[in-house]
Each structure stands twice: as structure tokens, then as C-alpha cells.
Amino acid sequence: MSRLSRDDVIEAAGRLFAKQGYHATSMRDLGGELGILGGSVYAHVSSKEELLVEVVQRAGRLFGESAEQAMSSSEHPEDQLKALIRGHIGVVLDHRDEAQTFLNEATALGESNRQAIVGERDTYEALFRSVIADGITEGAFRSDLDANLAATFVLSILNAIERWYRPDGRVDPASLTNDLHRFAISGIS
């Protein structure tokens, strides 16, 4: 066993936070996952909360970069929406642990750290709202449904994926993106 890096520790923390939750994970649990003692983790970080901050910030940055890339991929709201959906699914599936911790354990952050993350998240979600609002004004989407509510619905579906998707299942990411986009655009009828 070679010595561990700070990244190794953060990655293992994300794994445990995603599986058991922040409060149900002790520093001794984390040490066990890494093959060291609980107290030895403090050679790499200065507190347990710092681990949570690091994991959540990492996921936040991934979502932000994904959104930035999606918005610059096209000028048309419908294509932008599909790119946003594809990007979100990609982040969730490629970085399950960080995404899961980001979505479920942000409430365990201290006040100031939590507000910073909530701010990031609001910015991200506002992109979905504005893309859908643009689609309505351009006539690409129908105009009798509130854009904010529609964006909330789409984001609800996206954020729930980590709760049911299994990488070894029969739903592959590409068809999931297609089906979700089609559902968002046309519903079930």
C-alpha cells in the first residue's frame, strides 16, 4: 500500500457520504475505507465538514461546466434544452457519488457554505427556466404552461435519476436522454 493523496481521501469520502449520508459516516468509517485510522485522516484535511464542502463543490463545478458547454452548443432553445439534459445526465452518471452527495447532503453543510452552494444551484436552475422561457417566446414551445413550473418539472426528473438508475440496468444513457427530452417536449400522449 502506497501512501494516500488528498484526492484519494475526498473521493472515498464522497463514496461514503453518497452511500450512508454525511451524519451516518464517521471519520473512523472513512479511515476504514482507506485502510488507515480515523485520526490519520487529519493529515489530509482539517475537519469533517471540509470533506463535505470539497465533495459538494466538486459536483457543483461539474454541473456548472456542463451547463456552460450546453448553452454554447446551440442558439435554439430546444437544442439547448436537450444539451442541458444530456449534460446533466452525463454528470450524474459519470460522477454518481459526488452528484448524490451534492443533491442529498447539502443540508448538512454549515450555514455559510450551504448558502454558497444554494446560490450556485439557483444559477444552474435559472438556466433551465430561461431556456424554456426563450422557447416559449420564440414559439418553439407552447405558451399556456408556466416556464418556471415546467423547468421545475424537468429538473425534478433529472435530480431523481440517481435514485433509481443502475449502471448495469437495461436503460442506457443515450436513450434515457432521448426519452426524457421527448417526454419533456411531448408528454405521454
Next chain:
Amino acid sequence: MSRLSRDDVIEAAGRLFAKQGYHATSMRDLGGELGILGGSVYAHVSSKEELLVEVVQRAGRLFGESAEQAMSSSEHPEDQLKALIRGHIGVVLDHRDEAQTFLNEATALGESNRQAIVGERDTYEALFRSVIADGITEGAFRSDLDANLAATFVLSILNAIERWYRPDGRVDPASLTNDLHRFAISGIS
């Protein structure tokens, strides 16, 4: 201050579990919420987990009764789906704390209790799947979208409501039901 009933204790537990999570809520917290000491709670229940079981079972029963009523309200899949949606929203909004605990803290249950709840939930979700599948075979819904996936999408939206809905906001329950049903049926275009 009169003496407390077992229901008072369970209700307060649901309030704290919903707000702070199960692991972040101590028996002394719960005692403080009730105006008694932490140890005094054991005059009403025999363990902390029993409180969680009680709260989660209560929510499970509410969802089950709501589904039963919705299914018997009509023979047509589209009306049944709308009734299921209306009922689910009603349970979430009328019993926020229990519903929130049911949705977010079930993972904190011990193995056997958790499996029982997961079973209940699977039965409930299967209703949505079968209603949508029926709607497809009857021609009420389009046939090129997987019924299981569509049900998952609708349930994702329903289960996320407790995360963003504020009772003092500008979205009232009836229009939320209508908008969600319309979104599910027709999408955003």
C-alpha cells in the same frame, strides 16, 4: 402544560426528522421540542428507531389509501392518472413532515423495517406504471414511450414537490395538479 400523548411525540418527531434528518435529531432535541427531557421520551416509545418507523408507516398508509381511492374513482386510465396525481399532491401538502421523512429518511431504517417500506413503495409505484400501461393499450396515450420510464418521470416530479413547494407561495394545489397532469400528458410543446 398538560401531559403529552404518544401521538404528540410521534408528530414532533416527524417535524424534526423532516427538518433536520433522522441522524441529526437527538432524543434531547426531541425532548426540547416537547418541553420535556430527552430521557422522558422513553415513557412513550421504546427506541429512537421506533419513532422513525411510526412516522414512515403513517406516511405509507396515507399514500396507500390515497392510491386506493384514486383507482376506484374511475375506469379510464387518464382519469385514474389524474386522480393518482391529485391524491399524491394532497398527501404531500397535507402531511408535509411525514411525507418528507418517508421520502428522505427511509434509508436510516434498519434492514427489515426498510425492506417492508420499500415493498409498500414498490406496490404504490407499480400502480402508476400499470395505469400508464393501460392507457397505452387503450390508445389514450401514445405508444412509442416506455410505460415504466414515463411512470418513473411522473413519480420523480411528484416526489420532488416537497423540496420546492411552499404553502405560502403563489402556486395553489389545484393548479399544480392541473399543470402537472397537463405536462405529463402533453409536455411543453
Next chain:
DNA sequence: AAGAGTAACAAACGATCGTTTGCTATCGGG
């Protein structure tokens, strides 16, 4: 090859956790 830096250990710190015990005071049924 020597020395600086540090990952990890072993052990303990005070705080808090869920829970138990012995007791007091209050309440409802005969």
C-alpha cells in the same frame, strides 16, 4: 548519504449520543 517533511499510528481528550435507573408528583378509576 543525510536531513527535512509528513503520512500514519497509538492513545487519549471532552462532548454528545441512545438509553436506563430510581424517584417524585400527578392523574384517573374504584
Next chain:
DNA sequence: CCCGATAGCAAACGATCGTTTGTTACTCTT
């Protein structure tokens, strides 16, 4: 009206929590 039942208190139990300390042993730099 009295007496058994019990809600709640005060205090403590052992376990575990996040964190700190002092030390050892390894690794990298020069």
C-alpha cells in the same frame, strides 16, 4: 377519597463522536 398507574425529572451508564497530541517510520530532496 384513596390508590395504582405512569409522565416526567435528575442523574448517570457505556459507547461513539470529531478532534488533538506525541511519536514513529517512510519518502523525497539535495
